[in-house]
Amino acid sequence: MAEKQIREIAEIPDRRTAGIQDRRTGERPRRECPEFSGGGRISGSQRRAASREPAAESEPWLRRETTEVPDWGDAEYEDELRRKRREKARYEQRRRAYIMKQRKKRRLRRLLRRVLLLAAALAVLTAAGFWGFKLIKPSQTKIDPAGIQARVPDWITQDFLTPNPYSRPQTALEEVKGVVVHYVGNPGTSASANRSYFNSLAETKTTSASSHFVIGLDGEIIQCIPLNEISYCSNHRNKDTVAIECCHPDADGQFTQETYDSLVRLVRWLCDEFELDSSEAVIRHYDVTGKECPRYYVRNPEAWEQFLKDVKNAG
Numbered sequence: 001m002a003e004k005q006i007r008e009i010a011e012i013p014d015r016r017t018a019g020i021q022d023r024r025t026g027e028r029p030r031r032e033c034p035e036f037s038g039g040g041r042i043s044g045s046q047r048r049a050a051s052r053e054p055a056a057e058s059e060p061w062l063r064r065e066t067t068e069v070p071d072w073g074d075a076e077y078e079d080e081l082r083r084k085r086r087e088k089a090r091y092e093q094r095r096r097a098y099i100m101k102q103r104k105k106r107r108l109r110r111l112l113r114r115v116l117l118l119a120a121a122l123a124v125l126t127a128a129g130f131w132g133f134k135l136i137k138p139s140q141t142k143i144d145p146a147g148i149q150a151r152v153p154d155w156i157t158q159d160f161l162t163p164n165p166y167s168r169p170q171t172a173l174e175e176v177k178g179v180v181v182h183y184v185g186n187p188g189t190s191a192s193a194n195r196s197y198f199n200s201l202a203e204t205k206t207t208s209a210s211s212h213f214v215i216g217l218d219g220e221i222i223q224c225i226p227l228n229e230i231s232y233c234s235n236h237r238n239k240d241t242v243a244i245e246c247c248h249p250d251a252d253g254q255f256t257q258e259t260y261d262s263l264v265r266l267v268r269w270l271c272d273e274f275e276l277d278s279s280e281a282v283i284r285h286y287d288v289t290g291k292e293c294p295r296y297y298v299r300n301p302e303a304w305e306q307f308l309k310d311v312k313n314a315g
């Protein structure tokens, strides 16, 4: 069997031994041996197997060949190559893992930056919106009606009603969002007479009625209720408005020029003190309940528009 194997190995042509010198002895392979002609390769394991077998005495060249020209180098080289390939593969694997990790880190950092930027932008927008809203719409609740009451000018006569449940309940007026204009509905009566009527309700108890101010036919202004208390004049708007009753000489309800001028002056002062936009905050009793009050300025809307313009331009 061994002989057969050796023969088979020897029969495989080897290019390196054909026509070149032996590595160790410097001898050329024996050309007279037909088995050595031609090219080809023998694997290292086949050669090792062959070298372990005793050479046949009749074929000494065969023994010499298998022992003197072994191919240890190939095996070691291939082992080394495989080892290096494995090392390279492991290195590549580690490198790819590192790159992926770095990419992941970068993606996370980018995401974090975007989230932070978005949060900052939202915070800025919210703050700007809040600040803008405050600038556009100043709060009315900060204005203290009692403070304004203390500054009532001397062209207004303060003659407060006696506190009573029918005309001066002394309920706090905490904020003022508007000014409501009325007409007394009793032609030719004076401001003083109307003030007395409100005060008499404490005794007569016939109805609940009153007004912060009454403007007479000569333009005199009487204040009946302090600005930090409600009056009974404008229905559901009593709680957040200041009321003004105006006297008139005739049933049509048109004001005298003096009454009109005093009304413009008083409304302008109130709008300034309570920081109201006169074009929106100054209304008729009619605008609250639909009642024909003040009659002339309900029947003649253009006269009311003119009044609002006069208030706006006053001061």
Ligand SMILES: [Zn+2]
Residues within 6 Å of the ligand: 181, 182, 183, 233, 285, 293, 294
């Ligand atoms: Zn009215």
